[in-house]
Amino acid sequence: MPVSSADPVAISASTLTHLQRLEAESIHIMREVVANAENPVMLYSVGKDSACMLHLAKKAFYPAPPPFPLLHVDTTWKFKEMYKLRQKAADDAGMKLIVHQNPDALAQGINPFDHGSMHTDMWKTEGLKQALTKYNFDVAFGGARRDEEKSRAKERIFSFRSANHRWDPKQQRPELWKLYNTRKAKGESIRAFPLSNWTELDIWQYIHLENIEIVPLYFAAPRPVVEWNGMLIMVDDERFPLAPGQVPEMKSVRFRTLGCYPLSGAVESKATTLPEVIQEMLLTTTSERQGRAIDHDQAASMEKKKQEGYF
Amino acid sequence: MTVATNPAYITETLIAEDIDAYLVKHQHKTMLRFITCGSVDDGKSTLIGRLLYDSKMIFEDQLATLENDSKMHGTQGQGIDFALLVDGLAAEREQGITIDVAYRFFATDKRKFIVADTPGHEQYTRNMVTGASTADLAVILIDARQGVLTQTRRHSYLVNLLGIKNIVLAVNKMDLVGYSAERFYEIVSEYSHFAKQIGMKSFLPIPISGLAGDNIVTRSENTAWYQGPTLLGHLEDAPITVARMQDAPFRMAVQWVNRPNLDFRGFAGLIGSGSIAPGDAIRILPSGKTTTVKSIVTYGGNLDRAVAGQSVTLTFNDEVDCSRGDVITTADAPCEVADQFEATLVWMGEAEMLPGRPYLLKMGTQTLTATVTEPKYEVNVNTLEHLTSDTLKLNAIGVVNISTDRAIPFDSYANNPDLGGFILIDRATNATIAAGMVHFALRRSQNIHWQALDVDRTAHAAIKNQQPKVVWFTGLSGSGKSTIANIVEKKLHAMGKHTFLLDGDNVRHGLNRDLGFTDADRVENIRRVGEVARLMTDAGLIVLTAFISPFQAERRLVRDMMDAGEFMEVYVDTPLEVAESRDVKGLYKKARAGNLKNFTGIDSPYEAPEAPELTVNTTALTAEEAAELVIAAILAS
Numbered sequence: 001m002p003v004s005s006a007d008p009v010a011i012s013a014s015t016l017t018h019l020q021r022l023e024a025e026s027i028h029i030m031r032e033v034v035a036n037a038e039n040p041v042m043l044y045s046v047g048k049d050s051a052c053m054l055h056l057a058k059k060a061f062y063p064a065p066p067p068f069p070l071l072h073v074d075t076t077w078k079f080k081e082m083y084k085l086r087q088k089a090a091d092d093a094g095m096k097l098i099v100h101q102n103p104d105a106l107a108q109g110i111n112p113f114d115h116g117s118m119h120t121d122m123w124k125t126e127g128l129k130q131a132l133t134k135y136n137f138d139v140a141f142g143g144a145r146r147d148e149e150k151s152r153a154k155e156r157i158f159s160f161r162s163a164n165h166r167w168d169p170k171q172q173r174p175e176l177w178k179l180y181n182t183r184k185a186k187g188e189s190i191r192a193f194p195l196s197n198w199t200e201l202d203i204w205q206y207i208h209l210e211n212i213e214i215v216p217l218y219f220a221a222p223r224p225v226v227e228w229n230g231m232l233i234m235v236d237d238e239r240f241p242l243a244p245g246q247v248p249e250m251k252s253v254r255f256r257t258l259g260c261y262p263l264s265g266a267v268e269s270k271a272t273t274l275p276e277v278i279q280e281m282l283l284t285t286t287s288e289r290q291g292r293a294i295d296h297d298q299a300a301s302m303e304k305k306k307q308e309g310y311f
Numbered sequence: 312m313t314v315a316t317n318p319a320y321i322t323e324t325l326i327a328e329d330i331d332a333y334l335v336k337h338q339h340k341t342m343l344r345f346i347t348c349g350s351v352d353d354g355k356s357t358l359i360g361r362l363l364y365d366s367k368m369i370f371e372d373q374l375a376t377l378e379n380d381s382k383m384h385g386t387q388g389q390g391i392d393f394a395l396l397v398d399g400l401a402a403e404r405e406q407g408i409t410i411d412v413a414y415r416f417f418a419t420d421k422r423k424f425i426v427a428d429t430p431g432h433e434q435y436t437r438n439m440v441t442g443a444s445t446a447d448l449a450v451i452l453i454d455a456r457q458g459v460l461t462q463t464r465r466h467s468y469l470v471n472l473l474g475i476k477n478i479v480l481a482v483n484k485m486d487l488v489g490y491s492a493e494r495f496y497e498i499v500s501e502y503s504h505f506a507k508q509i510g511m512k513s514f515l516p517i518p519i520s521g522l523a524g525d526n527i528v529t530r531s532e533n534t535a536w537y538q539g540p541t542l543l544g545h546l547e548d549a550p551i552t553v554a555r556m557q558d559a560p561f562r563m564a565v566q567w568v569n570r571p572n573l574d575f576r577g578f579a580g581l582i583g584s585g586s587i588a589p590g591d592a593i594r595i596l597p598s599g600k601t602t603t604v605k606s607i608v609t610y611g612g613n614l615d616r617a618v619a620g621q622s623v624t625l626t627f628n629d630e631v632d633c634s635r636g637d638v639i640t641t642a643d644a645p646c647e648v649a650d651q652f653e654a655t656l657v658w659m660g661e662a663e664m665l666p667g668r669p670y671l672l673k674m675g676t677q678t679l680t681a682t683v684t685e686p687k688y689e690v691n692v693n694t695l696e697h698l699t700s701d702t703l704k705l706n707a708i709g710v711v712n713i714s715t716d717r718a719i720p721f722d723s724y725a726n727n728p729d730l731g732g733f734i735l736i737d738r739a740t741n742a743t744i745a746a747g748m749v750h751f752a753l754r755r756s757q758n759i760h761w762q763a764l765d766v767d768r769t770a771h772a773a774i775k776n777q778q779p780k781v782v783w784f785t786g787l788s789g790s791g792k793s794t795i796a797n798i799v800e801k802k803l804h805a806m807g808k809h810t811f812l813l814d815g816d817n818v819r820h821g822l823n824r825d826l827g828f829t830d831a832d833r834v835e836n837i838r839r840v841g842e843v844a845r846l847m848t849d850a851g852l853i854v855l856t857a858f859i860s861p862f863q864a865e866r867r868l869v870r871d872m873m874d875a876g877e878f879m880e881v882y883v884d885t886p887l888e889v890a891e892s893r894d895v896k897g898l899y900k901k902a903r904a905g906n907l908k909n910f911t912g913i914d915s916p917y918e919a920p921e922a923p924e925l926t927v928n929t930t931a932l933t934a935e936e937a938a939e940l941v942i943a944a945i946l947a948s
Contacts, residue, residue, distance in 0.1 A: 015554055016620045018342035018423040027622035028581040031566040035635055035676070059610040060579075060622070064571035146414050153413040153428075173743045174412075174437055174659055176444040177732045178581065179673050183741040197425055199416045209338060279330040 019206055026053075026194040027060040028178060029157055030141070033192050034060075034067055036182040037139040040192075041098070043128075044070040044089070046082040047258045048214050049143035051089070052203050053195055055212045057141075058093055065094035071140070073131055074101045075123035077112060077260035079236050081215050089213070100131035112262040113241055119260070129165045132189060139182075139190040147199045157196045163187030204281065208274045217255045218277060220269040224248035231265030256281070336420065343551055346427040346442045348470065349452030350462035354483045358452065358521035359415055359428055362543070365528045366417040412442045421547045436692075436706040437659040439466065440746055443473040444732065447552045450479045450542070455488045455518075459501045461693050467502075468692045471511045472655065472708070472748070474728055477549045478514040481542060486520040490533040508695065517542050553620040560644035561585030561593070562722070562730055564675035565637045569624055577608055577624035578633055580676070583729035585641060586618040587625070592642035595633045596720035601642050602629040636677030638720040638730065646730055649752030650718040655710050656683070658703035660737060660744030666702070666711075667834040669868045670744070674733035677719060680871065681735070682838075684712040685831075702831055703745075712753060716871070724748035738864055739918075771851035775809045779848035781873055782945060785860045785920060786883030787912050788898055789890035791929045791937070792857040795883060798938035800855055803945070811847055813840055814857040828909040834865055841869035848877060853945065861917045876948065881941055882923040887912050889930055924948075 016024070033040050042057060044050045057066040070090050090097035102110075105122040112119045132140060146153045156172045158180050173181050184190060195203070207214060225232045226240075226248050233240075234255075235248040240262065242248070253266035254277070271277045325333045349355045415426040427442030429435070443449065449470040453463055470478060480502055488494045499516045506514055517526055518534050519542055525531035526541045540548070562583045569577040587593075591604045607614040608624040617623045625639065633639070640646055658664055664683060672681035686709035688697040703709045724731030728748075735745040772779050782799070784792040793814050800812045819826075823839055826832040837860050844854045860866055870878045890912070891899040902910035909915045920926075925944050927937040 015341055015551075016618070017338060018340045018418075019338065021342050021553070021620055024581055024620055024622040028566070031579055031622075032676075035567045061569065062610040062624070063575060063577075063608065064569055147416045153415060154411045172411075174441040174746070176441055176734055176743075176746045177728060179732070179734050181673065181734060181736050181741070181743045183671070183736060185741060197414065197416070199418070199423075201418070202423070205334065205337065208334065275330045275334055278334065279326055282326045282333075 019202065019209065022198055022202060023056060023059070023206070025197065026056045029180070029192060029194040030057055030060040030066075032180050032182065033139050033141065033190075037190075039135070039137050040068040040139040040141065041071045041132075041135070041137040042066070042068055042095075042141040043143070044072050044086075044097070045143070045258075046072065046078065046086050046089070046215060047143070048203060048207060048218060049145065049195060051212050051214050052198075052206055053141065053143045054089060054093060055206075055210060056194060068141075069096040069098050071098045071100065071131055071135075071137070073124060073127045074099050075119070075127070075260050076101060076106070077119075077123075077262060079215070079217055079234070079258060079261045079264075081217050082258060085213070085215050092213075098131070098135065100127055100134070102127035102130055111239070112260055119263075123260075132165070137189065138184070139192055142191050142193050143195050144193050145195050145198050145200070145203075155193065155196070157193050158182060159191045159193065160184060161189050161191060165189070200281070201278070204274070204278045208278065215258060217258060219273070220252050220254040220271050222250045223253050223266070225251050225253055225266055228262070232268070233262055233264070234266055236261040340418065340421060340423050341551060341554075342423045342425070343448060343546060343549060344425045344427070344446050345448040345450060345546065346429060346439070346446040346470065346475075347450045347452065348429060348439055348442075348466040349483075350454070350457075350460055353452040353454045353457075354521045355428065355452055358450075358481070358483065358519075358527075359426055361521045361524060361527055362424075362426070363415060363417050365524065365543075366419055412438045419543065419547055424546060436465075436469065436657065436708075439469050440473060440657050440659075443470050443475060444728075444746065446470075446473075446475055448477040448479065448546070448549050449475045450481050451514075452481050452483050453498060453502070455482050455484045455491075455494055455498065458498050459505060463502070464505060464695075465692045467506065467511065468509050468690075468695070471509050472657075474725060474748075476512070476552075478511065479542065479545060480514050480516040482516060482518050483521055485518045485525055485534065486523045490518070490525075490531075492534070492536040495534075495537075515539065515545060517545065556584040556619040556727070556729075557586055559584035559619070559727060560646075561587050561591070561639075561641040562646060562727060563587075563623075563625070563639045564677075564730070565633060565635055565639060566676050568634055575626070576630075577626050578639065579622070579624045580639070581622045582617055582619050583675075584619045584727055586616055587623075587641075588616045589613075593627075594640050594642045594645045595631060596638045596640060596645055597648045597718050598632060598637070599645075599648075600631040600633075602627045602631050604628070636675070638675060640720070646720050646722045646727075647752055648718045648720050650716075651712060651714045651753040652721070653687075653710065653750045653753060654713050654724075654733075654747045655708065655750065656686075656703060656735070657746045658705060658707045658709075658744070659746060660742060661705060662737070662744070663705075663830075664703040664745070665831050665834045667831070667838045668862075668864050669738065669871070671736040671738055672713070672715060672733050672747075673736065674719065674721065674749075675730055678736075679719065680716040681713050682868075683735075684714075686711050710750075713747070721749055721752070723751055738867070768849045768851065771849065773851075775851045777808055777851065777853060778877075778948070779851050779853065780877055780879060780945060780948070781844045781848060781854045781856065781869070782879045782881060782941065783860070783866065783869065784855070784857045784881045784883055785866060785923075787885060787887060787890045787917055788859055788910070789893045789895055790883040790885035791934055792859075792883045794934045795927065795929075795937045795941065796855045796857040798934060799941050799945075802938065802942055803853060808853055809851065810853045810855060812855045812857070813844060818843075818858075828915075830862075830909075830915070833861065837862075837865040838868065841865075841872050844869070845872050848873065859911050859917070861911045861915065863918045863920065866920065879925065879944065879948065880920055880923040881944075882920045882926040883929060883937075884919075884926050885929045 087097060102123055110119055110122045144152060156175050161167055224235045226235060251268055252270055254269045255264055255266055258264055269280055271280045347355050413428045417424050427446060429439045429442040451466055482495055482498050495518045518537050519526045525533055528543045530541055563580040565578045565580050567579045569579050587604060589604050589606055593604060594601045605626040605628045607617050666685045667682055669680045669682055671678055686700050686703055689700040689707055689709040691698055692708060722730040731749040733747045734743050737744050784796050786792050796812055800810050803810045823836050826836050847854045901907040902913040911917050927940055
């Protein structure tokens with residue numbers, strides 16, 4: 001029997017690039033959701049992945065606006081610049097923006113300084129569950145990627161959650177070809193991840209190519225920072241509990257991931273353009289999630305969070 | 312290799328010195344998806360870990376975690392255990408086994424890669440088939456010390472079944488056989504023999520060591536006798552399926568109709584094969600209507616041409632009907648339309664396949680009801696033998712006939728996986744229970760046409776001056792179904808109505824005497840009763856049926872056979888204790904003693920109706936009173 005040899009394929013004009021194919025796949029997933037869901041919503045965190053996902057949604061349904069609202073599960077502790085972009089992004093896309101803040105967390109004044117992991121649990125995990133239940137959303141788009149963390153590598157594109165929003169890695173459905181089984185029982189909901197197969201580099205390249213607007217915090221600028229919990233934290237407002245006599249230092253920094261400002265570590269950088277940011281990212285030697293305080297403790301901590309309903 | 316010619320070094324220099332040039336270069340990468348398969352100890356995870364490591368997809372912090380983990384859970388002593396990089400979920404890490412499909416990513420200057428990492432365990436055929444369904448290429452790992460194993464055969468059969476054309480035979484752990492050329496060619500020859508048996512057209516054998524890195528990225532000096540490409544070199548050059556599909560006839564399954572206003576009607580979908588340009592003549596299936604493409608609409612502007620793999624929105628020059636589930640094809644080479652097929656099924660459900668039970672079938676963008684026949688044969692994937700079987704269990708593979716409730720557009724899987732691959736979904740649990748690949752349409756589905764009848768069902772009913780109806784009694788054995796149905800029939804007869812009562816006695820002894828009481832036989836029993844009842848309603852009769860009919864799915868199947876309003880489900884609601892205490896035929900006693908298997912309520916389930924037209928509670932009503940209720944309901948409707 002003949003044994004084939006490697007046969008190089010000439011790249012013809014019609015050979016699609018990896019970004020074109022990822023884009024086509026994400027659009028396909030979004031359209032499948034809209035064709036099958038009763039009341040879908042897109043989770044929007046104002047970060048770069050959200051920006052990318054929102055841009056893809058505009059493409060998927062053009063010339064119509066995306067036929068679902070954006071939902072921001074707010075903690076009141078995001079960067080000021082994030083709040084500034086939030087409404088503008090929704091308006092530009094012609095979409096309704098829903099902001100949900102967990103009323104219990106608000107009443108108890110839950111904050112990242114005094115409450116540790118409870119901050120994430122109550123504002124984000126509980127807040128998300130409350131919002132999905134309150135508005136009766138049956139499918140929520142999320143910007144999670146499989147390359148972010150080991151337990152996410154096995155996450156399906158359509159991920160089913162029980163009525164109390166729990167994730168059971170043993171009960172996920174096989175996904176074959178492009179055939180997504182979107183049927184669900186009463187009370188169940190779906191998280192759909194159209195960016196599953198994108199990597200961090202893909203996201204940055206796409207933002208660059210498509211000229212997608214992102215929060216300026218991703219670019220280096222002189223910002224007031226202090227060292228806190230081993231990270232460089234930007235003092236974004238007067239709520240930051242500076243020690244007596246402590247004065248923030250102005251440093252040229254940027255952020256690789258954005259969340260609550262007291263939990264987002266800055267990196268010292270001179271990168272003021274997208275190509276420079278990508279350059280730094282490619283030459284750097286620490287992975288993306290390290291800038292986030294929530295999952296430093298154990299390798300499997302993200303998985304535990306997910307089973308409890310954190311996105 | 313000197314530092315200056317090392318590809319990784321050149322890339323890093325380019326990134327550092329001219330990021331814009333790097334970005335331009337990397338915008339033109341293509342994407343290849345592949346699957347790795349091998350037995351438990353073939354070194355699969357180590358190989359993937361090595362590819363990630365060598366292509367610099369591992370960061371320092373991950374490396375630190377890895378070094379820690381290697382000491383705690385690793386199998387490589389003080390060395391780095393690459394396998395720990397890719398074994399994900401906590402429970403799996405403790406067991407040291409990958410038990411699900413995981414997707415990994417890495418990239419070189421030429422390509423982005425998505426790797427489906429699937430387990431080697433026999434019971435996880437499901438995961439392998441899932442991973443293979445989206446792969447352009449398969450890497451089959453063999454431990455050079457072990458040679459071709461049963462598992463190797465199984466994996467090869469599956470990737471070939473899923474239509475993967477590009478197969479790499481990675482003979483791993485060459486370091487442990489002294490890089491012996493003789494051993495390598497011995498394995499290649501053995502595999503070649505097997506590949507021919509399963510109809511695999513070609514494969515590329517590469518001697519490697521995942522642990523030591525031989526022939527992964529750079530050619531190894533240890534295998535000077537090997538002249539072929541390295542594994543990564545081959546992955547960078549191998550053809551991509553979606554590019555090949557561009558040469559096939561145009562097909563696009565419609566996902567969503569875009570109607571933002573009265574002036575725009577666009578049909579959104581992902582092009583499965585071929586290419587399309589404005590002005591092209593197209594045909595919409597199953598309707599067969601033709602029109603031409605007016606424009607290819609995208610957010611970035613209208614396109615002159617679009618190809619397989621792109622998500623687009625098409626507008627037409629004529630107002631023709633087209634909706635989700637339809638397939639747009641080129642007008643001169645449309646796909647086929649049929650409602651009966653032969654197909655291979657890979658069973659993925661925990662519950663075994665039930666021939667005759669209505670399942671949901673999703674193919675392209677349409678979802679419809681379908682039933683499967685008993686397998687023509689089951690394939691023993693270890694020996695390739697064809698076995699007779701009356702069902703398919705989890706991870707079994709077999710060939711069946713499928714019949715759908717309406718005609719659908721399709722291609723054979725071999726020609727176009729997008730329109731020939733399907734999944735089956737359980738209506739009750741919503742689980743994905745099978746993957747299927749269409750071979751061809753059955754002749755009879757194209758050649759049997761309904762004979763137009765001069766005396767039709769309306770005429771039959773009119774002469775009897777009544778509305779035909781099926782009154783379907785369901786309930787436990789001993790609940791009183793037959794008793795009530797008998798009284799109902801007597802009374803209707805007395806009113807001059809034309810009726811017929813179907814029950815276990817007059818059906819089980821004749822029409823269905825070949826059937827027993829397994830789940831599969833119960834399904835077939837009810838299907839036949841349903842078909843007979845339908846013929847009788849065509850004849851204008853009021854049909855009463857008295858069967859336990861324990862499964863919701865089959866009762867729904869019968870309901871779906873009838874015209875709207877003709878099916879009336881009567882739930883004879885009697886608690887198990889009451890039915891058992893009556894035990895008219897002494898069956899409960901036998902079942903409790905273990906002398907009667909599969910008895911409903913004892914060792915076989917009864918699924919009560921969720922929304923019956925009528926429920927009669929026999930603990931509160933006499934049989935006579937219940938019958939009066941039923942008659943009132945029949946006459947009222």
